[in-house]
Amino acid sequence: MGQAKSRRRADVAPQSSQGAPSQMDVTLLPQELLVLILSWVPGRTLVTVGRLVCREWRDLIDSPVLWKLQGERDPSKREAFRAALEAARHCPRMEWARVGVLQPFGRNLIKNPCGEEQFLHWQVGYGDGVCLGDNTCWISQLVDLVKEGLWEDLLDTFQPDIFISDWWGTHEKCSCTYNLYVLLLAADRNSVITRFVTEMDPAAEWNIPFQQASHVFRKYGPGVRYLRFQHIGNRPGPEHTEAHITNSTVLVKLSG
Structure with missing residues (x-):
């Protein structure tokens, strides 16, 4: 056993x-x-x-x-x-x-906001790109709001606030102009639902310190899918220096 x-x-x-x-x-x-x-x-x-x-x-x-x-x-x-x-x-x-x-909320949706590395992620144009005139220069970036993390129901129904801002200034006596154009676009990337345009006075002084241009899009209506962020500078002659731009920003927030 x-x-x-x-x-x-x-x-x-x-x-x-x-x-x-x-x-x-x-x-x-x-x-x-x-x-x-x-x-x-x-x-x-x-x-x-x-x-x-x-x-x-x-x-x-x-x-x-x-x-x-x-x-x-x-x-x-x-x-x-x-x-x-x-x-x-x-x-x-x-x-x-x-x-x-x-993470679409509270994050800057602009890539390379200070225009480093030869304006990586930006489109750059000269001459008569958007504004006529040989001394015009512009940089532009298209933000795909859905690709960045927002969704169609949110954009159409709740319409979160879209904060945009840009800092600009000049150095040397250049008499430059600075214009900021921000467009909210439909799904076809061409139809403009609303826009913000600021036309600053010519910067005719020496070494203008950086100053801010800003705006908030609210209650812009349904259909927004893209944002076009573009600033344009114009100078009176090729021997002068154009406006300098930095820290371009697009922030999305949803608040009461």
Whole structure:
């Protein structure tokens, strides 16, 4: 009896020790722990892969809790997430997965706002580009608002405020002019829904310090999908220096 019992244990023990290690079923984890684990996964992976796992994961990724954990952990995301929480107070249909990855609120949507690296991301024109005259120069950037993280229902129904600003100044005695043109465009990129144009007085003084031109688009109506940001300088002669521009900004905020 004793030998038979010992032999039975010997038969069972190797199967247990040599078998494949058991794998944890994450679907059995408490939701609080599952959210914490998922919050360490990169945002784009969560959206492109995690949402497809099951309905529970999809619902967690589409809620603000997971993105709040990421925002609190990463200092570079905190301001954008605070702006998103403020927006959520006024928009009950927030697309949190989209907002968590692209962070459209409280972030400058202009790329290369100071025109560095030979105006990377900007279109540059001279001569009679937009304004006639051989001494005219302009730079322009088209912002795809949907690609930057906003969505059609938000733009059409809730119409968040769009803040634009630009800093400009001159050096040397140049008698330059500075004009800022910002257009809100429809999906065809050509139809203008509304615009802001500021025409500054000629800068005829030596070393004009940087000053700000700004505007807020509110209640602009449905259909906005793009924003054209363009500033134009004109100088009286090629021997003079044109206006200098820096820190161009487009911010989207949703508030009451």
